[in-house]
Every structure is written in C-alpha cells, then in structure tokens.
Amino acid sequence: MVSRRNFLGGATAAVSAAAVSKVALAALPEPVIQTKPDTMPPLVPNTGRPYNPVVTLNGWTCPWRMNNNVKEFHLVAEPVLREMAPGMKARLWGYNGQSPGPTIEVVEGDRVRIFVTNKLPEHTSVHWHGQRLPNGMDGVSGLTQPAIQPGKTFVYEFVARRPGTFMYHPHADEMTQMAMGMMGLWITHPKQKHPLIDTVDRDFCFLLNAYDIEPGSATPKIMTMLDFNLWSWNSRVFPGIDSLNVRQGDKVRLRMGNLTMTNHPIHLHGHEFTVTGTDGGPVPKSARWPEVTTDVAVGQMRQVEFVADEEGDWAFHCHKSHHTMNAMGHGVPTMIGVEHKEVAREITQLIPDYMVMGESGMAEMGAMEMPLPDNTLPMMTGEGPFGSVEMGGMFSVLKVRRDQKRGDYSNPGWYKHPSGSNAFEWTGALPDPARTSTGVTSRTRILPISA
Numbered sequence: 277m278v279s280r281r282n283f284l285g286g287a288t289a290a291v292s293a294a295a296v297s298k299v300a301l302a303a304l305p306e307p308v309i310q311t312k313p314d315t316m317p318p319l320v321p322n323t324g325r326p327y328n329p330v331v332t333l334n335g336w337t338c339p340w341r342m343n344n345n346v347k348e349f350h351l352v353a354e355p356v357l358r359e360m361a362p363g364m365k366a367r368l369w370g371y372n373g374q375s376p377g378p379t380i381e382v383v384e385g386d387r388v389r390i391f392v393t394n395k396l397p398e399h400t401s402v403h404w405h406g407q408r409l410p411n412g413m414d415g416v417s418g419l420t421q422p423a424i425q426p427g428k429t430f431v432y433e434f435v436a437r438r439p440g441t442f443m444y445h446p447h448a449d450e451m452t453q454m455a456m457g458m459m460g461l462w463i464t465h466p467k468q469k470h471p472l473i474d475t476v477d478r479d480f481c482f483l484l485n486a487y488d489i490e491p492g493s494a495t496p497k498i499m500t501m502l503d504f505n506l507w508s509w510n511s512r513v514f515p516g517i518d519s520l521n522v523r524q525g526d527k528v529r530l531r532m533g534n535l536t537m538t539n540h541p542i543h544l545h546g547h548e549f550t551v552t553g554t555d556g557g558p559v560p561k562s563a564r565w566p567e568v569t570t571d572v573a574v575g576q577m578r579q580v581e582f583v584a585d586e587e588g589d590w591a592f593h594c595h596k597s598h599h600t601m602n603a604m605g606h607g608v609p610t611m612i613g614v615e616h617k618e619v620a621r622e623i624t625q626l627i628p629d630y631m632v633m634g635e636s637g638m639a640e641m642g643a644m645e646m647p648l649p650d651n652t653l654p655m656m657t658g659e660g661p662f663g664s665v666e667m668g669g670m671f672s673v674l675k676v677r678r679d680q681k682r683g684d685y686s687n688p689g690w691y692k693h694p695s696g697s698n699a700f701e702w703t704g705a706l707p708d709p710a711r712t713s714t715g716v717t718s719r720t721r722i723l724p725i726s727a
C-alpha cells in the first residue's frame with residue numbers, strides 16, 4: 277500500500293470549509309491506495325468491535341481510523357489502471373487506485389464517516405446502496421446533495437443500522453461512471469450473535485461488472501447497453517480471477533452484487549447452497565431452499581452459504597455461456613456442419629492467412645494461437661491440468677482441500693484426483709445397444725443433410 281499524503285496535498289487544500297466545520301474535524305484521514313490486483317488477506321480489525329472479516333476476490337478492504345468513536349474512511353474517486361487478467365490492462369475509473377474500490381467493513385451500530393475526494397474529470401457522488409440512513413446522506417446528486425465537483429471533498433456520516441451485504445456506487449452520471457468501473461462492496465457485520473446470520477469459516481465477496489473494450493484498446497465504450505465483451509468479477513476475467521481456496525468442511529459464505537446491465541445466474545459445482553441473505557437483509561430460515569444456481573438480477577445482492585464437504589476443484593461461474601467468454605465478435609456465422617474446405621482453398625489464393633474455423637464447433641478457439649492486437653485477451657482460455665478450460669469472463673474455481681490450513685487462503689494448486697476417480701476413455705468393445713420390443717435401436721440415426 278502506498279501513502280499518497282504528498283500527492284494529495286492539493287486535494288486536501290480543496291476540502292470545502294463548510295463540510296469541515298460541520299463535523300469539527302482535525303484533519304482528513306490519509307487515503308490508502310492499492311494497485312495490486314491480488315486477493316488481499318482479510319483485514320483483521322484491531323480497533324472497534326471485533327468481527328470475522330471478509331475476503332474480497334482480487335480486491336482489498338479499506339483501512340479506517342477511529343476518531344472519537346467514529347470510524348473514518350477516505351475514498352478517492354479517480355482514474356485507475358486495472359489489470360483485468362495477465363496480458364490486459366484497462367483504463368477505468370475507481371476508488372483508491374483500483375476498480376472496484378476497497379470493501380468497507382463495519383459493525384452494526386458503528387457510526388461511520390466517509391470522506392469522498394473527487395479526482396475525476398467530472399462531478400460524482402456516492403450512493404450507499406441498501407443502507408438505512410438519513411435522506412441527506414443517500415448520495416443522489418441533484419436530489420439529496422449537490423454533486424461533488426472535481427477537486428472537492430464531501431463528507432458522509434451515518435450509523436450502520438442493520439447488518440448485511442451492501443455496495444456503493446455513484447449516483448451522478450451513473451451510466452458513464454459504472455461503465456467505467458466505479459463501485460465497491462460494503463459489509464456490515466452483526467454486533468452480536470444474530471439468529472439469522474451464521475458464523476462462517478470463509479467469507480468471500482465480489483461484484484459482477486461488465487465492460488465493452490475493443491480488442492487492442494484499453495478504455496471501455498460507455499454507450500454500450502447490452503453487448504458487453506468483458507464479463508467480469510471485481511473487474512477481473514478468468515484466468516485473472518483468483519480461485520476460492522477453502523478447507524474441506526469449512527462453512528463458506530459468498531456475497532455477490534450485480535452492477536451490470538443484465539442478470540447473472542451464478543452456478544456452483546459439487547455442492548448445494550442456500551441463499552441466506554440479500555441486500556434487504558437476512559432471509560428468514562423458513563423461506564430458504566437449496567439451490568446450485570442463483571440468479572443475481574441487476575442492482576441485487578445475494579449471499580449464499582454451504583459446507584464445502586467435497587474435495588476437488590469445482591467450477592464456479594455464471595451460467596450464461598456467453599458470460600464465460602472474453603472479447604469476441606458476435607457477428608460470426610454458425611459454421612457447424614458446413615463443409616467449406618473448397619471455398620477456403622479459393623479464398624486462400626487471395627488471402628494467404630485465411631483460416632477455416634467453426635466447422636465442428638468453436639472449441640478450437642481455446643487452443644488456437646492467432647495473433648491478437650496488443651492488450652487483448654483470447655476469447656476463451658485458462659489452462660487446467662487436463663488442457664484448455666475454454667473459459668474466460670465470469671469463471672473461477674472453488675478449491676476444497678483436506679489439508680488446507682484454517683485461515684490459509686493461498687492457492688493449493690490443481691487437485692490430485694484419487695487414482696481411478698476420473699472420467700476415462702473407454703477402449704474396450706462397445707456393448708450392443710439396447711433394443712425396444714419393436715426391434716428399433718434406442719439411437720436414432722442422424723443422416724447428413726446431403727444424403
């Protein structure tokens with residue numbers, strides 16, 4: 277983490293005098309920035325009420341200072357350079373060096389003061405999504421406050437009244453500012469044992485976001501409404517999304533919020549989970565049911581829980597198959613079943629680099645090494661122990677290990693399957709197909725169209 281006391285000197289001077297006198301402040305808390313895209317270890321609280329901290333996937337938690345029993349945070353809205361996966365960096369807007377901004381973690385009943393300094397080229401505001409707070413602290417520019425002009429600092433102050441999973445984002449030119457990556461998580465922990473909030477061993481959180489960045493460029497197109505080409509978790513795409521590493525038997529909580537323009541059915545392999553909470557609060561026990569996929573609609577948050585009792589490397593991803601892909605053109609015709617080798621031979625005489633693609637599906641894209649423009653990720657990628665995973669975008673792996681240490685979040689590597697427990701190639705004789713009493717085989721023969 278880098279201190280930016282010197283860098284911020286100018287902004288400190290720009291703090292509005294009215295804001296300062298209102299809360300009788302001695303000084304702005306020093307903003308802390310983070311530029312590494314790694315998943316940072318949980319920030320164990322050393323002041324205030326104790327709690328079990330969360331782990332932000334490819335992110336971090338904002339440190340605070342205690343000032344007369346008020347938890348003070350300092351968010352700096354600013355342009356950032358975010359590595360979305362090794363090989364591709366995006367010019368985004370975010371907070372404190374990164375998109376998303378740092379996770380804010382507090383305890384139910386905490387009085388919280390957040391300084392927001394605007395270092396963007398346009399005005400902004402911060403809305404505290406899901407919070408119970410005085411209307412004037414709700415952060416809707418024009419409605420509950422004037423927008424924060426570039427170079428200015430505003431103060432938000434309220435009591436975190438109810439425990440749960442929340443987020444923050446601008447409510448000023450939000451189409452642009454969210455398309456550029458301005459968002460962050462907010463977790464309010466219960467102050468005492470809560471009947472509907474279980475204690476867990478691992479508590480992960482991330483935001484679903486999406487960008488439209490043309491291959492070879494770095495700045496998102498902000499006018500895109502639906503056809504995004506990078507579907508990300510915390511502004512990272514697979515294989516840039518860290519795995520979720522847990523110990524076998526751990527009770528695991530995953531918290532996710534959706535700030536894209538479409539819904540995402542988030543799917544976990546190998547386990548059933550329960551939706552235990554939303555941004556509306558904990559779900560009553562009588563209203564919970566088991567699932568393996570939960571849809572997270574736009575502007576919603578979902579909190580799911582399960583016991584990680586099955587060892588292995590379990591895929592964890594959005595179930596919309598286009599959302600587990602990186603940048604690609606959607607104007608490609610379907611070529612499955614089309615025999616176009618003859619045509620290709622003729623085209624090759626005109627365009628020597630022409631490639632025949634897609635006749636038997638698109639899987640060859642995963643392994644293909646086509647020259648790509650600089651700063652462009654392959655459409656589907658990520659090497660697993662058995663070859664290309666053929667995924668990008670909203671995809672990660674839940675790694676459940678018997679020998680993972682309590683509290684150890686490091687990546688244990690690929691799962692070593694017990695011998696004889698993998699699917700394998702059958703090389704023996706194929707058994708006779710089952711026949712119905714009419715003598716027709718159970719398989720229907722599909723003839724080629726040309727036959």
Ligand SMILES: [Cu+2]
Nearest residue numbers: 540594596599
């Ligand atoms: Cu999705």
